[in-house]
Amino acid sequence: MLKKILIANRGEIALRIIRACRELGIETVAVYSEADEQSLHVQLADGAICIGPAPASESYLRAERIIAAAEIADVDGIHPGYGFLAEDPDFAEQCEECRIKFIGPKSGSIRMMGDKAVARETVRAVGVPTVPGSPGVLADPNEAIKVAESIGFPVIIKAVAGGGGRGMRLAHNSMSFHREFAAASNEAAKAFGNGAVYVEKYIEEPRHIEIQVLCDEHGNRIHLCERDCSVQRRHQKVIEEAPSPFVTPELRKAMGEAALKAAAACDYWNAGTVEFLVDKDRNFYFIEMNTRVQVEHPVTEEITGIDIIKEQLRIAAGEPLGITQDDVKILRHAVEVRVCAEDPARNFAPCPGEITLYYPPGGHGVRLDSHVYGGYIVPPYYDSMIAKVITFGRTRELALDRMHRALSEYLIRGIKTNISFARAIVRDPVFAAGEATTKFVEDFLARTPRDLLARTNEELDQSTENT
Ligand code: ADP
DSSP states (O other): OOOEEEEOOOHHHHHHHHHHHHHHTOEEEEEEEGGGTTOHHHHHSSEEEEEEOSSGGGTTTOHHHHHHHHHHHTOSEEEOOSSTTTTOHHHHHHHHHTTOEESSSOHHHHHHHHSHHHHHHHHHHTTOOBOSBOSSOBOOHHHHHHHHHHHOSSEEEEEEEEETTEEEEEEOSHHHHHHHHHHHHHHHHHHHSOOOEEEEEOOSSOEEEEEEEEEOTTSOEEEEEEEEEEEEETTEEEEEEESOTTOOHHHHHHHHHHHHHHHHHTTOOEEEEEEEEEOTTOOEEEEEEEOSOOTTHHHHHHHHOOOHHHHHHHHHTTOOOSOOGGGOOOOSEEEEEEEESEEGGGTTEEOOEEOOEEEOOOSTTEEEEEOOOTTOEEOTTSOSEEEEEEEEESSHHHHHHHHHHHHHHOEEESSOOSHHHHHHHHTOHHHHTTOOOTTHHHHHHHTSOHHHHTOOHHHHHHHHHHO
16 A cells, blocks of 8 residues: 555645545645645645645646655655646656656546547547547638538537636537637637637537546456536536436446446546536437546445545555446435535625634535635635535435535635525426536526525525515
8 A cells, every 4th residue: 555645736635635545544745835824634634845835836736846745755656636737647747757656547548538639539439429529629710610510500619628617619600600719719728728629519408427437557447327417607517416317227337338438448547537418318428538536526435435535545556446346336315515615696706715604514414525614714826616515315305405404504604605506506496306407507597586696594594484
């Protein structure tokens, strides 16, 4: 087993990794920026090294500083978490060259799947269905429009380097195509330093359903079933659940097999996620593979009882998988809400600041993955997610009732959050019926008064008492 690792991340995922290491007897070293000195991951790790000023570009994204910290601390491995350097093939390669185990796939797999156009072609070649689209990158807008016309509008123009919903534009007809093509390319050039784009058919009202895979370094590969992440705002996930209310046992089997084919095609090892869109007729299409642990991994852990972070550590230590496909069972239903420091009344603008009062939810069937506490100051420099509330139960209905109860007892004062927004979604009849597609949030917001979403738990409880 690994003896000591460095965690190249912050926030809840850094804590999550520290916790798994503690249980396995692995020593941990945290890295932190000047803004994170008071962070829980710094307090809880066995050691901590400051790697620079607050902006991520001067700290958490500085590969050379992280490698230097790893060498000083003399660790065996680096866990990248998600975001920051987790999907940077150059960083993984530097780790390989320095003989520090990168706790994730090899750099070659990250590089292959990191280019979405290459990823599509790679999985298509082994028989995984992809969304109809251009065979590769389209450099010339006039050539691109011909491809779009042959696919049929509407089409989506996507950056090969895209992520987090950026560098993606919808074109409804050839009139708007040129404008959207330029916009997608410019946005991608700015955000990712790579403006290359390709074109895909726009699937109408699909569900976003993804398969968690675990692969060891000896060629054993299993999947841990699906997560449904259709509840998205601007292509960013808000609520995730497992199993998907839309997936039948036959579809689960077919998608699981396709995901394992995709993993084999890039010689994948460690934990990964193969993302698909599923249309109303249950046809599924590969969109991308995330070569790291995902924010929403806890719902899979709660339905299967498998600790994904511990599996990542065991795989990185060279151990063969201790679980077979037949061992993977869906034991219950789980839901996750991403709690963010943002103001729903101001178009979900980030809302950093000091948490003046904090009372977290708990009780039967509730898991809270969070790094915040009363008195914590949410810094403005990083992602606005401050907690993940995960609830679970024997049935979907029970998991959702628990989520509503957990969110209603979650008190956070001093900053605005999306808790009331999430509470309203959990009680929405379309979501509750398991009928949400990726268009759900847009429709929901159009029919819900904004002031309702910005209310605090206390205000919401008073208004329900009064009615
Ligand atoms: P990112 O890497 O930026 O997250 P993805 O390719 O994973 O981008 O897509 C994010 C989301 O965008 C999907 O979950 C889905 O809601 C929407 N989307 C992507 N491709 C399509 C498509 N071809 N048709 C319809 N919606 C799409």
